[in-house]
Amino acid sequence: MRGTLTVGAGVVLLLLLALFQPWLRFVSTIALSTGLAVLGIMLLLRAGQVSFGHALYVAAGAYTVAFLRPYLGEALLLLLAGAAVATGLGLLVGLFVTRYRDIFFGMLNLAFSMVAWSLLEKLYSLTRGTDGIRVVRPSLLGLGLDGPAWDWALFLLALVAALLAGGLVARYLGSPAGSALGAIKTRETRLEFAGISARRVLLQAYLASAALAGVGGAITALATLHVTPLLAYWTHSGELVFVAILGGTGHVLGPFLGAVVFELVRVHAAAAFPDAWQMILGFVLLVIILSAARGLAGLLDDLARRLGGRG
Amino acid sequence: MGLLLLLATLDGLAYAAQLFMVAVGLTLVFGVLKILNVAHGSLFAIGAYLASTLVGLAGAPELSLLALALAAMATGAVMGPLIERGLLARIYEKEHVLQLLVTFALFMILEDVQKLVWGVQPLFEDAPVRLLGQVEVGGIFYTAYQLLLLPGVAAVALVALTWFLRRTLLGRTIVAVTHDREAATAIGIDVRRVHLVTFTIGAGLAALGGALAAPTTSLVPGIGVQMIVLSFAVVATAGLGQIEGAAVTALLIGLARSLAVYFAPELEVVIPYLLMVAVLLVRPAGLFGRTVLQRV
Amino acid sequence: MSAPLLAARGLSLAFGGVRAADGVDLEVAEGEILAIIGPNGAGKTTFINMVTGYLRPQAGSIRFTGREIAGLPPRRIVRLGIARSFQIPQLFTEHTVLENVALHLAARSGFWAAFGPLLSAERRAEAMALLAGLDLAAVAHARSDQLDEGARKLVDIAMALALRPRLLLMDEPTSGVAAAEKHAIMDRLVAALRREGVTAVFVEHDMEVVARHADRVAVWSQGRILAEGPPAAVLADPVVRREVIGVEGAPC
Numbered sequence: 001m002r003g004t005l006t007v008g009a010g011v012v013l014l015l016l017l018a019l020f021q022p023w024l025r026f027v028s029t030i031a032l033s034t035g036l037a038v039l040g041i042m043l044l045l046r047a048g049q050v051s052f053g054h055a056l057y058v059a060a061g062a063y064t065v066a067f068l069r070p071y072l073g074e075a076l077l078l079l080l081a082g083a084a085v086a087t088g089l090g091l092l093v094g095l096f097v098t099r100y101r102d103i104f105f106g107m108l109n110l111a112f113s114m115v116a117w118s119l120l121e122k123l124y125s126l127t128r129g130t131d132g133i134r135v136v137r138p139s140l141l142g143l144g145l146d147g148p149a150w151d152w153a154l155f156l157l158a159l160v161a162a163l164l165a166g167g168l169v170a171r172y173l174g175s176p177a178g179s180a181l182g183a184i185k186t187r188e189t190r191l192e193f194a195g196i197s198a199r200r201v202l203l204q205a206y207l208a209s210a211a212l213a214g215v216g217g218a219i220t221a222l223a224t225l226h227v228t229p230l231l232a233y234w235t236h237s238g239e240l241v242f243v244a245i246l247g248g249t250g251h252v253l254g255p256f257l258g259a260v261v262f263e264l265v266r267v268h269a270a271a272a273f274p275d276a277w278q279m280i281l282g283f284v285l286l287v288i289i290l291s292a293a294r295g296l297a298g299l300l301d302d303l304a305r306r307l308g309g310r311g
Numbered sequence: 312m313g314l315l316l317l318l319a320t321l322d323g324l325a326y327a328a329q330l331f332m333v334a335v336g337l338t339l340v341f342g343v344l345k346i347l348n349v350a351h352g353s354l355f356a357i358g359a360y361l362a363s364t365l366v367g368l369a370g371a372p373e374l375s376l377l378a379l380a381l382a383a384m385a386t387g388a389v390m391g392p393l394i395e396r397g398l399l400a401r402i403y404e405k406e407h408v409l410q411l412l413v414t415f416a417l418f419m420i421l422e423d424v425q426k427l428v429w430g431v432q433p434l435f436e437d438a439p440v441r442l443l444g445q446v447e448v449g450g451i452f453y454t455a456y457q458l459l460l461l462p463g464v465a466a467v468a469l470v471a472l473t474w475f476l477r478r479t480l481l482g483r484t485i486v487a488v489t490h491d492r493e494a495a496t497a498i499g500i501d502v503r504r505v506h507l508v509t510f511t512i513g514a515g516l517a518a519l520g521g522a523l524a525a526p527t528t529s530l531v532p533g534i535g536v537q538m539i540v541l542s543f544a545v546v547a548t549a550g551l552g553q554i555e556g557a558a559v560t561a562l563l564i565g566l567a568r569s570l571a572v573y574f575a576p577e578l579e580v581v582i583p584y585l586l587m588v589a590v591l592l593v594r595p596a597g598l599f600g601r602t603v604l605q606r607v
Numbered sequence: 608m609s610a611p612l613l614a615a616r617g618l619s620l621a622f623g624g625v626r627a628a629d630g631v632d633l634e635v636a637e638g639e640i641l642a643i644i645g646p647n648g649a650g651k652t653t654f655i656n657m658v659t660g661y662l663r664p665q666a667g668s669i670r671f672t673g674r675e676i677a678g679l680p681p682r683r684i685v686r687l688g689i690a691r692s693f694q695i696p697q698l699f700t701e702h703t704v705l706e707n708v709a710l711h712l713a714a715r716s717g718f719w720a721a722f723g724p725l726l727s728a729e730r731r732a733e734a735m736a737l738l739a740g741l742d743l744a745a746v747a748h749a750r751s752d753q754l755d756e757g758a759r760k761l762v763d764i765a766m767a768l769a770l771r772p773r774l775l776l777m778d779e780p781t782s783g784v785a786a787a788e789k790h791a792i793m794d795r796l797v798a799a800l801r802r803e804g805v806t807a808v809f810v811e812h813d814m815e816v817v818a819r820h821a822d823r824v825a826v827w828s829q830g831r832i833l834a835e836g837p838p839a840a841v842l843a844d845p846v847v848r849r850e851v852i853g854v855e856g857a858p859c
Contacts, residue, residue, distance in 0.1 A: 119581070179702065180721075278423045
């Protein structure tokens with residue numbers, strides 16, 4: 001009940017922001033798509049695993065949109081295609097990396113994403129290298145929109161996707177499969193003695209995370225109408241992990257809360273300190289981890305508890 | 312074809328030498344601290360940048376080799392204790408995922424420190440390479456620096472490290488901690504000191520790899536991340552914690568990569584990882600690693 | 608006598624020079640409760656590890672309901688109906704007791720069922736009934752890392768029972784439990800086993816517990832079965848007393 005209320009409040013707040021500050025419409029769209037990718041990171045963190053390479057799947061979603069746009073004019077179809085390609089790639093990589101945990105899991109993901117980044121930069125004839133690919137604005141549900149109408153439509157599309165994904169992930173986390181994720185973190189061997197394949201449980205979560213990142217990437221591509229290899233670069237993966245920790249892994253709202261705060265701050269800070277942005281993120285990350293804080297979702301939870309206790 | 316093959320082999324050897332020095336530091340630190348330092352590549356980069364600066368400051372080419380050594384030692388001696396005491400000492404008892412996140416955060420910080428101190432423009436300072444001149448091998452002229460100095464230093468590092476770990480008291484203490492931390496503590500070994508010394512050596516090796524690489528390439532942001540990923544590939548292929556194994560694998564990956572540069576340039580970035588994946592599919596714990604069963 | 612539920616033949620496994628199992632033959636009949644006793648390091652846990660697939664025997668066969676299971680992975684063996692508990696409780700420490708048990712109940716259902724709610728009304732009731740049977744209902748909602756050792760041990764066993772096994776192997780179910788509680792715990796446990804018709808094998812160091820709760824005893828010493836038979840007879844055997852009970856210094 002409290003969860004539904006908080007989600008409702010969040011949606012209203014975002015709508016108000018988007019209504020009164022047109023530039024925030026764009027930022028909110030980007031924040032929602034970041035939140036989608038981070039939702040996947042959160043699933044993996046539930047299993048005690050961290051991927052330093054999930055920007056790979058964001059890039060997969062985004063580049064799929066860019067590659068297919070000349071042949072496909074419908075945004076929804078592009079979105080689905082982005083998710084499908086990211087999931088397929090996730091299956092290929094996931095079958096391998098889910099054999100590993102901890103260091104190997106994190107670093108193998110980083111390695112694969114860096115290979116993808118190099119390829120996106122080097123295969124110029126295919127990807128146009130660092131210049132990236134421009135995406136011609138597609139139609140949405142058959143409507144050829146532009147200007148504020150397109151911004152609104154895309155924002156609402158991201159919002160619907162986020163609500164849908166958040167609901168599904170919340171349900172998943174309450175299921176035996178989602179519960180087994182936490183068991184991987186605390187006592188994986190016991191899971192095997194329960195007849196449950198830890199690897200299969202982790203692979204499911206990995207596929208979900210790749211799909212979510214793919215959707216996030218596709219929305220980003222539709223919003224920016226331009227994709228570059230930077231989408232796959234390690235700094236982007238690092239940002240996803242950062243937002244996951246900032247938002248907190250205790251609740252599906254965490255990633256979106258984290259993403260909104262992150263994108264709002266970035267609009268100002270990244271411009272002011274372009275060469276120190278990662279450093280600032282690094283310091284904040286250290287503070288959150290070393291103080292064992294539970295992120296923004298945890299903060300909100302504590303606040304609600306305190307208010308509830310008083311009333 | 313023959314000449315190209317020779318050239319590729321020589322390039323591969325020189326590259327493997329750098330790669331080994333970074334990878335062996337990474338694997339040594341992991342063996343003892345059980346932490347994989349994601350920021351290890353940044354220490355390589357800082358060593359390289361500092362070397363470039365010091366070579367510039369030294370002015371006289373004769374001093375440039377000294378400047379490289381100084382850069383490596385200074386980086387190791389300052390950054391090593393600073394990171395181990397300031398950060399890692401706080402997280403030894405924490406969950407793996409938190410340890411990874413902490414060194415990743417450090418990595419984010421150091422990558423920007425580098426940009427703030429040395430900027431984002433490419434730096435190139437090859438005085439040490441010019442100082443040593445060229446030698447002729449099989450009809451081609453090759454820099455003595457890459458042909459002799461790099462592999463030479465790497466070989467000395469390997470021999471010195473194994474000698475240190477097997478023959479000296481401090482080295483054997485480190486090995487004891489690697490095998491059984493609790494037993495080592497029980498017989499009165501100062502594990503804190505072992506951690507500090509090991510991490511400093513590891514940081515120094517990464518910085519040495521960087522300092523020696525500096526004169527052969529132009530330094531740009533991102534060399535650190537490339538190095539951590541590649542040296543992880545080396546360490547994973549060899550098996551985490553394997554020192555001699557890291558040497559063999561560095562050679563394998565270094566050669567494969569430079570062969571790709573000459574004969575299949577589009578595969579250059581992919582080859583090391585293809586090798587790694589192929590090995591890990593057959594031997595999940597790496598070429599020289601062993602799978603350990605958890606006691607229940 | 609009908610075919611045994613579990614039959615190990617010529618089971619051997621050595622670690623370096625230590626022979627944990629050296630040609631062991633051991634049978635377990637359907638419905639019985641068998642205790643395995645023996646000095647520390649004799650290979651009792653290794654036996655459980657081999658039967659449940661954690662270790663692969665170097666020689667010999669293990670048949671369960673007539674089917675060869677030696678060398679199968681733990682996951683396959685569990686599905687055939689063999690569950691185990693651990694000497695050191697292996698709990699999912701960030702889950703509640705109820706969730707620990709519910710996850711094991713859910714483990715039996717198929718792939719798609721894994722995406723319904725974990726604590727469905729039905730599964731919650733089943734888990735609560737199981738916990739109540741072991742007197743654990745009061746701690747059902749506690750996080751499993753906040754229990755005392757005795758309760759953790761029982762939760763560990765409850766998780767194994769939730770798999771509804773035909774054969775349950777327990778590694779020292781009463782070690783680490785206060786002496787005063789031991790019999791109470793075993794009474795509850797044995798009653799639950801009999802009620803559910805579960806065959807059980809348990810490794811035990813406390814001879815009083817063995818004498819009171821086991822139908823049959825096997826003595827494991829230096830990788831071999833030194834003696835087996837009814838508790839009264841085996842525990843009175845002078846060789847067993849010297850080799851096992853004497854070493855342990857346990858009262859008899």
